[in-house]
Amino acid sequence: xxxxxxxxxxxxxxxxxxxxxxxxxxxxxxxxxxxxxxxxxxxxxxxxxxxxxxxxxxxxxxxxxxxxxxxxxxxxxxxxxxxxxxxxxxxxxxxxxxxxxxxxxxxxxxxxxxxxxxxxxxxxxxxxxxxxxxxxxxxxxxxxxxxxxxxxxxxxxxxxxxxxxxxxxxxxxxxxxxxxxxxxxxxxxxxxxxxxxxxxxxxxxxxxxxxxxxxxxxxxxxxxxxxxxxxxxxxxxxxxxxxxxxxxxxxxxxxxxxxxxxxxxxxxxxxxxxxxxxxxxxxxxxxxxxxxxxxxxxxxxxxxxxxxxxxxxxxxxxxxxxxxxxxxxxxxxxxxxxxxxxxxxxxxxxxxxxxxxxxxxxxxxxxxxxxxxxxxxxxxxxxxxxxxxxxxxxxxxxxxxxxxxxxxxxxxxxxxxxxxxxxxxxxxxxxxxxxxxxxxxxxxxxxxxxxxxxxxxxxxxxxxxxxxxxxxxxxxxxx
Numbered sequence: 001x002x003x004x005x006x007x008x009x010x011x012x013x014x015x016x017x018x019x020x021x022x023x024x025x026x027x028x029x030x031x032x033x034x035x036x037x038x039x040x041x042x043x044x045x046x047x048x049x050x051x052x053x054x055x056x057x058x059x060x061x062x063x064x065x066x067x068x069x070x071x072x073x074x075x076x077x078x079x080x081x082x083x084x085x086x087x088x089x090x091x092x093x094x095x096x097x098x099x100x101x102x103x104x105x106x107x108x109x110x111x112x113x114x115x116x117x118x119x120x121x122x123x124x125x126x127x128x129x130x131x132x133x134x135x136x137x138x139x140x141x142x143x144x145x146x147x148x149x150x151x152x153x154x155x156x157x158x159x160x161x162x163x164x165x166x167x168x169x170x171x172x173x174x175x176x177x178x179x180x181x182x183x184x185x186x187x188x189x190x191x192x193x194x195x196x197x198x199x200x201x202x203x204x205x206x207x208x209x210x211x212x213x214x215x216x217x218x219x220x221x222x223x224x225x226x227x228x229x230x231x232x233x234x235x236x237x238x239x240x241x242x243x244x245x246x247x248x249x250x251x252x253x254x255x256x257x258x259x260x261x262x263x264x265x266x267x268x269x270x271x272x273x274x275x276x277x278x279x280x281x282x283x284x285x286x287x288x289x290x291x292x293x294x295x296x297x298x299x300x301x302x303x304x305x306x307x308x309x310x311x312x313x314x315x316x317x318x319x320x321x322x323x324x325x326x327x328x329x330x331x332x333x334x335x336x337x338x339x340x341x342x343x344x345x346x347x348x349x350x351x352x353x354x355x356x357x358x359x360x361x362x363x364x365x366x367x368x369x370x371x372x373x374x375x376x377x378x379x380x381x382x383x384x385x386x387x388x389x390x391x392x393x394x395x396x397x398x399x400x401x402x403x404x405x406x407x408x409x410x411x412x413x414x415x416x417x418x419x420x421x422x423x424x425x426x427x428x429x430x431x432x433x434x435x436x437x438x439x440x441x442x443x444x445x446x447x448x449x450x451x452x453x454x455x456x457x458x459x460x461x462x463x464x465x466x467x468x469x470x471x472x473x474x475x476x477x478x479x
Contacts, residue, residue: 028341029386040294042296048325049331150194155180201220275390341378349367362421369383387400426448
């Protein structure tokens with residue numbers, strides 16, 4: 001068998017991610033805050049970029065870096081005086097300058113609100129006649145509470161977490177239980193308990209509920225039946241009439257199921273829309289929110305400086321400025337492309353969801369990424385990046401852009417219906433039901449099918465869970 005060499009020509013297509021394309025994709029999926037931070041950082045790192053209040057140049061103008069200039073502005077600058085100004089101001093701040101600056105008012109200073117841990121520690125440290133060992137163990141107990149205020153460690157585990165300095169041994173179990181009792185006596189009531197049943201009983205202690213009251217007996221003796229809402233069985237075991245349980249159930253429902261909820265330190269996340277939809281003379285107008293975004297342009301001084309370097313042979317400096325100019329042009333073009341793409345996607349959403357904007361959630365039509373992609377002539381992945389983490393403000397309220405993309409459910413007439421519209425129907429039917437005879441998932445399914453909506457019972461159950469609505473058993477009231 002002979003081996004021979006041959007030359008072959010092969011034609012193939014290959015997708016190459018150029019640096020400019022990578023930058024455009026990265027900017028496209030950024031939120032407004034991320035974009036603002038990125039542009040601010042670019043202004044610091046790239047000297048050829050500058051911020052302006054009005055856009056005086058376009059990216060195309062910036063590419064013309066080879067144009068000759070008649071005057072070299074660097075020759076008109078007194079460099080010695082320029083740097084002397086910096087040298088003179090680099091010393092200690094003068095008293096007059098210091099007095100001129102005023103600190104912000106104390107009430108405007110941002111600080112973290114005290115959480116459950118801080119609130120309990122403050123009470124613990126204010127407790128009189130507390131031994132050092134008891135305080136250390138109580139601090140361990142507080143440190144092992146979850147955000148809802150329940151104790152997640154057993155007394156044995158807490159005892160093994162530290163050692164008594166006097167004896168060099170793990171904390172005594174009696175000391176740990178006494179520390180748990182101490183923490184449970186602090187505010188809020190029902191704190192540091194191992195389960196909800198114990199927490200509710202502790203709250204009744206705080207409210208000075210009599211030991212033989214019907215409320216205590218329902219929780220202490222019939223807790224499992226109460227969780228299953230088997231009220232007739234509870235009434236039979238306690239030897240009372242079913243109607244006598246009405247105030248008992250109301251009293252238990254008024255207790256706090258999450259004692260630490262009041263001191264949840266989570267802050268509200270404020271959302272600033274990327275797009276505004278305004279109705280003007282019966283038509284919807286799209287406006288991009290560019291507040292706070294710096295307007296960028298190419299520095300004329302560096303373009304002129306580059307032209308002057310052509311005659312002086314400063315190769316390294318020239319290459320540095322050319323690279324920075326090229327990067328600046330890519331950035332400005334990418335930002336412009338990002339804004340144009342967001343505008344196109346928003347326009348397509350408004351066009352296809354006109355009925356929703358006019359009439360409300362009942363007229364929200366099913367829509368997927370492909371619908372918008374085909375409408376604006378772009379790929380689905382591009383549309384997905386546009387709608388990710390971005391918000392649109394409409395006359396109907398503020399929504400994530402992903403809100404408008406939902407699968408449809410078959411209907412016998414009138415076309416497909418959005419899953420959000422079906423959820424709204426389920427919510428309305430449950431809110432109008434008889435509390436003594438709540439609608440089951442099967443009954444909800446039959447009602448929807450009578451309206452021509454072909455939906456499975458498991459889908460109804462899934463939608464009900466997504467709406468945080470309990471099952472019919474847990475919604476049933478006894479009176």
